[in-house]
Amino acid sequence: MLALVGLVLCLAPAHALTAFPPKFQVGKLNGDVVVRCDTSEPRVSWTQNGEPEPMAELVAEGRTLTILGLDLPAAGNYSCWAGPVLLDTTYVVVSGTGEGGINVSCQAESYRGPFRCSWAGPRSAVFRARLMRSDGSLGGWVPAAGRRGRFSASFSDPSFCPFAEELRPLQLQLEGLSDTSYLNFSVHFFVRDIVRPDPPQELTVRRRGEQLHLAWAPPASWPLPKSYFALLYRLQYELPNGTQVDKYVEGAEETRLQERARRVRISCRDPYASPAWSPWSPWQEADAAQIRQLRAR
Known part of the structure; x- marks a missing residue:
């Protein structure tokens, strides 16, 4: 099992997610959050989780919306509209830092490069992960598969050479978002430490x-x-x-x-x-x- 570093736990909205949102913002509890609508329209209207009367105290000005005193009821999807046309959506969560750890288990069948990582999380969460490779390059985000609170994702390091000595570890970065929490953490490991062959x-x-x-x-x-x-x-x-x-x-x-x-x-x-x-x-x-x-x- 691999040690977890940099854990950030958040209090989040009651609006369930089925996929990682393209845009999201993390604000501090009771702090102000400014949400921007990505559009050229000078004036827009706003909804929270599809409701035209949000449960938050808001200040709208042009293409920006300020959420005053962010709390749990104020979290969720904020969408901007031009009449009936949806322009942009931002998912807002309430953050809170905490100390703790999560075990991430990574396993490779050989020294060819591909490996798979798994971890536990909230059943309602969605996760994504990306790999910082041994040559220092950063891979794209990979959506994680989840079932009953267990999540996993597969990766491959094309720069990995099985005949060379590993001089620097790989870094796996993960982000998770659910109706109760926001997770952001990373693990470091060498491929040589996670190899478990198939049976003879x-x-x-x-x-x-x-x-x-x-x-x-x-x-x-x-x-x-x-x-x-x-x-x-x-x-x-x-x-x-x-x-x-x-x-x-x-x-x-x-x-x-x-x-x-x-x-x-x-x-x-x-x-x-x-x-x-x-x-x-x-x-x-x-x-x-x-x-x-x-x-x-």
């Missing part, structure tokens, strides 16, 4: 006398060449009495078990960094391997 594939179990011969292949998503992007494999096998035993293999994709095992599974990770182990592969039944061999005779 093609695990085969063959019984040869009293021994089991195991063979497998690296994850399809893992980069090549194998000599440079090595993997440490963790084999776990279960004895007839239910005891589970681990065996580690590096630099090879096959091994033998001297003990009699009922079933076997395998996981992997980068041996030279500190990322998590991959998920386990499905269990392979050792007795089933022997049955298949007998049927083949």
